Amino acid sequence: MCDERVLCELDDLPDGGSRGLLREGLDDKLCVVRQGGEVFVWLNDCPHEHRPMEYxxxxxxxxxxxxxxxxxxxxxxxxxxxxxxxxxxxxxxxxKVPARIENGKVWIPAELPSIFD
Ligand code: FES
Known part of the structure; x- marks a missing residue:
């Protein structure tokens, strides 16, 4: 089992909305979407030209x-x-960045997937 870290509190994420997290320089490395009790975490890296996606x-x-x-x-x-x-x-x-929720916290792997995997 790989090491994990807390990304954020579930309550930090707007239900039905999105957030950018893990800021590096001017960009957030992750795109996080919450739908009720589910959270979907993606690298903020569009496969078209490998740019951040948010407007x-x-x-x-x-x-x-x-x-x-x-x-x-x-x-x-x-x-x-x-x-x-x-x-x-x-x-x-x-x-995809695998994420799970436990005790109101969103957990992700300590190491993010590479876009070149
Ligand atoms: S659609 Fe072109 S970079 Fe995302």
């Missing part, structure tokens, strides 16, 4: 909150699977 801080979702959108060229991703179903990288996936 401003913490804003990763479509207007209806149903999809992740990369605002550079409007790639649309399924929140649960990371699958790109529309846009220039259709058929590709975001890179």
């Amino acid at each position: 401003r801080q913490d804003r990763f979702l479509s207007g209806d909150g149903q999809h992740i959108v990369c605002y550079a060229h409007s790639a649309h991703f399924d929140i649960r699977t990371g699958y790109c179903f529309a846009g220039p990288c259709t058929g590709q996936h975001l890179t």
Whole structure:
């Protein structure tokens, strides 16, 4: 079993919304989406041109909150699977960061997946 670390409190995440976390320089390394008691964590790395996806801080979702959108060229991703179903990288996936919730905290692996895995 790999080492884990606490990413944030579940209550820090807006239900039905998104947040960018793990800031490095000007960018947040992670895109985090909460839906009720579930949390989906993705590397903030669009497979199209390997750029951050949000249009401003913490804003990763479509207007209806149903999809992740990369605002550079409007790639649309399924929140649960990371699958790109529309846009220039259709058929590709975001890179998943496994996350689990325990005692109100969101846990992720101590080491993030590489985009080159
Ligand atoms: S960099 Fe994301 S759609 Fe082009």
